[in-house]
Amino acid sequence: MTMPEYRLLDTDEADAPGDEFEEIDVEDTEADTIARKRDREFSEFRKRIKNTEQFKVEDSVFDDATYAALYKLVQDDYIVAFGGPISTGKEANVYTALGDEDTEVAVKVYRINASDFTDMRGYLDGDPRFRGIGSDKKKVVLAWVRKEFANLKRARKAGVLVPEPIAVERNVLVMEYLGTEEGRGKRLSEVNLENPETAYEVVREYMRRLHDAGLVHGDLSEYNLIVHGDEIYVIDLGQAVTVHHPNAEEFLDRDCENVTAFFGRQGHDVTADELKEYVLDQDEDEDVAEEF
Ligand SMILES: Nc1ncnc2c1ncn2[C@@H]1O[C@H](COP(=O)(O)OP(=O)(O)OP(=O)(O)O)[C@@H](O)[C@H]1O
Incomplete structure (x- = not known):
């Protein structure tokens, strides 16, 4: 493969370093509320998505709240249709999906249970954005996902090419897909x-x-x-x-x-x-x- 031209983004908008990071809200999200309510529409969505080939395999690891988060993203038009898996990792799986206006997006779904909680804590401790996060495993993973979203935004603003962050819902991150129809x-x-x-x-x-x-x-x-x-x-x-x-x-x-x-x-x-x-x-x- 030939390596084509590389171009850097302008740094005009780059922020000065400092402690001025935005506080990140890690309280229960709307998706948790939806999970609790579990209305009929959601049950049908869950049944449908569980039966699609790419999610069947995930039956044991996706909890109801994850389905609720995906459902919320569909309701909000961030995801229109699900594609196949790009990567299945220890902590997260990445899928392709069709987003708004027929653009392809990447959907990164973190696993609450399988995530290496101890490792994550080491990165969150000492980060001013996550002061007082506590040790609840679910909260730590949810904070991690929001951290990734915030970091992507900050990196883009600094002139670093990263996938554009599109939406975050509980343990699910939607971002720009890097790839073509031929693959990632x-x-x-x-x-x-x-x-x-x-x-x-x-x-x-x-x-x-x-x-x-x-x-x-x-x-x-x-x-x-x-x-x-x-x-x-x-x-x-x-x-x-x-x-x-x-x-x-x-x-x-x-x-x-x-x-x-x-x-x-x-x-x-x-x-x-x-x-x-x-x-x-x-x-x-x-x-x-x-x-x-
Ligand atoms: N926005 C994206 N567009 C296309 N492919 C992506 C995107 N994000 C991730 N991927 C693919 O999915 C793989 C895993 O993504 P990522 O590294 O973010 O997840 P991870 O769970 O931390 O993986 P790992 O444990 O392997 O580091 C990447 O190596 C890349 O091939």
Whole structure:
């Protein structure tokens, strides 16, 4: 596969880093109320969706409140029809769906029960947006989903290409689909990079912009970088923490290690220290090529 031109977004709207993150409401959502009411219409929806091929397999892991969240998203026209699964992971499954105005969307459904709760807590503790969240497992997972939504918004605003967040309902996140009718966009690990130097410049600039906007991805690697159209996109921002998080530097170091190790294997030798220096240097001119 040839690597086409990469383009970076403008950073005009980028916010200064700081503590000014919006408080995220993690109280019960309308979907929980719907789950409790369980009216006839909802029962029919649940029966219908449970019988579709792609959800049959999920029968044991999707709880009623998840069906209620999906139902709410359908009612609100964020989802018009469900497609197939793109990925079935330990903590979440990602599906394609038809969204409003016939656009394809990606629907990420987190599992409340299977999620690695202890791991999630480590990322939420120390994040000013989640002060006082407590230790209720359901609340932690719901906060995680809202965090991913908020992080996607913040990253976009900072000029980092990420899937556009469209809606969040309980443990379900709807976002822009990266891919074509032929399938999901490929991960960097799956493509044959013709020009790793330029791809690296884009990724390091994304890391710097994220950091300038007060975020560290925390799980950045060739598996969470997706080629879509002519661009590279960053995904999976659920675990991204603010720069004030006590482990932010450790996460940044790990991201730098992963990214440089990958590009090293592509024949572009760069060190994690160089990358970190670039990410943290806010005064340096943005010398990344806008087009290449
Ligand atoms: N918006 C999207 N458009 C297209 N594909 C997507 C999108 N979001 C996720 N994917 C696909 O689904 C996979 C899993 O997504 P993601 O990494 O967000 O979930 P995860 O549960 O954290 O996965 P993992 O446990 O593998 O890290 C991605 O590797 C990617 O291939």
